[in-house]
Amino acid sequence: MYGKGLKTLSIATVATLAAAACLVFFYAPSDADQGFVQKIFYLHVPLAIVALAGFVVAAVHAIRHLRTGDRRHDARSYVAIHLSIIFGTAVLVTGAIWAKASWGKWWVWDEPTLVSFLIVFLLYATYYPFRYAIEDSERQARYASVFAITAGAFVPLNFIAVRLAESLVHPRVFATAEGGMPGKMWLTFAVSIAGMALLWTTLVKFELTAKNASGQLKRLRRALDAPDAGTQSRIAPELS
Amino acid sequence: MNGAARAATPWRTAFGAILTKDLRMELRTLRSLPAMALFAVTTYVIFRYALDRTTLSGSLAAGVLWATLLFAAVLGINRLFVAERDEGGFDAIRLAPIDRTVLLAAKAAALIAYLLILELVAVPIFALFFLEDAAGLAPLVPVLLLADLGLAVTGALISSMAVNSRARDLLVPLLLLPLVVPLMIAATAASEPLLEAGGPAYDRFGLWLGVLGLYDLVFLLVGYAVFDFLLED
Numbered sequence: 001m002y003g004k005g006l007k008t009l010s011i012a013t014v015a016t017l018a019a020a021a022c023l024v025f026f027y028a029p030s031d032a033d034q035g036f037v038q039k040i041f042y043l044h045v046p047l048a049i050v051a052l053a054g055f056v057v058a059a060v061h062a063i064r065h066l067r068t069g070d071r072r073h074d075a076r077s078y079v080a081i082h083l084s085i086i087f088g089t090a091v092l093v094t095g096a097i098w099a100k101a102s103w104g105k106w107w108v109w110d111e112p113t114l115v116s117f118l119i120v121f122l123l124y125a126t127y128y129p130f131r132y133a134i135e136d137s138e139r140q141a142r143y144a145s146v147f148a149i150t151a152g153a154f155v156p157l158n159f160i161a162v163r164l165a166e167s168l169v170h171p172r173v174f175a176t177a178e179g180g181m182p183g184k185m186w187l188t189f190a191v192s193i194a195g196m197a198l199l200w201t202t203l204v205k206f207e208l209t210a211k212n213a214s215g216q217l218k219r220l221r222r223a224l225d226a227p228d229a230g231t232q233s234r235i236a237p238e239l240s
Numbered sequence: 241m242n243g244a245a246r247a248a249t250p251w252r253t254a255f256g257a258i259l260t261k262d263l264r265m266e267l268r269t270l271r272s273l274p275a276m277a278l279f280a281v282t283t284y285v286i287f288r289y290a291l292d293r294t295t296l297s298g299s300l301a302a303g304v305l306w307a308t309l310l311f312a313a314v315l316g317i318n319r320l321f322v323a324e325r326d327e328g329g330f331d332a333i334r335l336a337p338i339d340r341t342v343l344l345a346a347k348a349a350a351l352i353a354y355l356l357i358l359e360l361v362a363v364p365i366f367a368l369f370f371l372e373d374a375a376g377l378a379p380l381v382p383v384l385l386l387a388d389l390g391l392a393v394t395g396a397l398i399s400s401m402a403v404n405s406r407a408r409d410l411l412v413p414l415l416l417l418p419l420v421v422p423l424m425i426a427a428t429a430a431s432e433p434l435l436e437a438g439g440p441a442y443d444r445f446g447l448w449l450g451v452l453g454l455y456d457l458v459f460l461l462v463g464y465a466v467f468d469f470l471l472e473d
Contacts, residue, residue, distance in 0.1 A: 066469050123418035130415060133405035143401050146466045147415070150397065153462045154419055161422030161451055165429055 003209045006202070013202045016195040020188070028188040037101040042188055044094040046196035047087050048117060052155060054084030054200055055124065059152025062145035074141040075237040077148050079207045081127055083200055088121045116162040123151055131235040141237060211236065254338040258346035263353060265323065272319050273357055276312040280362040283308045284369050296370040302431035305366055306424055309355075310391070310417075312362065316354045317395035318412050320347055321403040334471060344396055344467040351392040359384055376434040379442070383434075386452035387427040393459045394419055400470050426451040 024042045031038035058080035065073035095114050096106045109115060130147060134140040266272060287304045288294065296304055324330050324343075333343050363384070367374045395416060402411040430448035433441040 066466070119418055119421050126414050126418065129407075130401075130405075130411060133402075133407045133411055135406065139404065142469055142472065143404075146401065146469055149466055150419070150459075150462050153458055154422075157455060157458055158422050160454075161425045164447065164451060165425050 003212075006205055006209060009198065009202045009205060013195065013198040016191065016198050020192040020195040023188040023191055028185050029182065034102050037098065040094055040098045040101070042192040044091060044098055045189070046193040047094065048091045048113075049193060050196040050200045051084045051087035051091055052117075052120070053197070054080050054087065054204075055120070055155060056152055058084065058148045062148035062152070065141065065145045066149075071141060071237060074145060075208065075211060076204075077145060078131075078237050079204050079211070081124055081148065082207070083203050085121070085124055085127075087196075087200065088117070088124070091117060092121065110166060112162045112166045113159075116159045119158055119162070120151075120155055123154065127151075128235065140235070248337040248339070251339055251342060254336070254342040255346050255349075258343060259349050262346065262350040266350070266354070272316045273354060276315050276354065276358045277361045279315055280308050280312045280358065281365055283311065284366060288369070294370075295372055297372070297435055297437040299428070299432045301370060301435040302428040304370070305363070305431065305435075306387075306428050308366075309359065309362065310420065310424060312358055313351075313355060313391050313395065314413050314416065316351060316358075317399050317416065318409055320351060320396060320399040325403050330471065340471045341464055341467045343471070344393075344400065344463055347400070348392040348396040348463075351395055352388050355388040355392060359388070371435065372437065373439070376431075376436075376440040379434050379440055379445070380431060382449060383427055383430045383452070386449060386456060387423060390423045390452060390456045390459060391420060393456065393463050394423075397459070397463045397467070400467070423452065423455050426455065 020042065024039050028039065028042070030036060058077045061073045061077035061080060065071070065077060092114075095117075099108055099111075099114075100106050107114075127144065127147060131140055131144050134143055284304070287308070291300065291304070293300070321329075324333075333340060363377065363380070367377060371377075395412075398412055398416045398419070402408050402415065405411055426448045430445055430452070433443040433445070
């Protein structure tokens, strides 16, 4: 049930990402201000957009979990947050590299999008210690879903507040991201986003398939009274 | 077999009952309030030395005030549901014929009361310690009210999630602080021009009050929607 289509999806991901890389390096024009460094934009921004979309997807799965009580939705929510956090780490690192290359500093407080993202990342990073602190597994799943929904509602609010906090006089540094982009850049950007979205979906599917397989294995072991192989994580939801 | 349906207790009655219970208990035992107030005043002293200043204005004043209020509030939030958990209050609420979100509303209202009492003590002392003139305090009141509402709703929600976990005192600040960042951004941005050295200014005051209101609304709705699931057995 989980592994179907994984191979096609993986191939599609690799193909799209390869196409994106080719477009970035050979097709998209260089930015007038920043030069070659600007091309990290095609990595950084799609990662950020996909990570945030992933958090919203996790909230949707959490809603479905609370409404139906089906633990598989909780597993999907957990995996979605897991991968979005990983993508989020990549966003912060690539953002720092870009900041260093174009402004000379590794971190800046006056770029609202970066600060908003940091706050969202910190919030979702608390998901793990939160799950870990609740022992009863059914209650853990329920509370985690409530957290995912609350945090999902928080994301747009956070972006609004941080954006407003920036002085309106401060220049919009990422002018290239605001629609001032020529057509060639738009195409490269679109392909990059598609590639990242496919990558996220493939990794989510992969992780869900792996969890399902180990859940089935555990069930078989239990049925055979065989000893357990390794310690199962206390917080990762089981799929069986 | 009793065919007649028992009428559920009306929302307002249940809300009043739980709120009065909480306030009465706090008045009798004084568990949270003195600690919160003392903590706030001691923190002011620490800030005086940490920043090496005897007067504050503008953004520093807003920052010190709101950071102190926030951390004092966390002390109160930590203790909000402890009595319910220890004395079986959650079971009582589950058994009672009431809408379960009454508990969240009553706890949030109690927390607002604690915060208001805290601010009645902490804000004048802040003015005494650090402000040159108290003209900015009157327009600060709507900011305090809206921020208290947001802090209370979010705090009650997080507290109810954390109370059943192991590391309760760790979990509340961990979960709460990122969630109240937009609230703090709006509260400090609204307060900063009010506490300027030359007298209160009202830069974008309406805008920030609007953001505070939006935050309150979003978390009221979210809290109302999810609280039932937190109380399930």
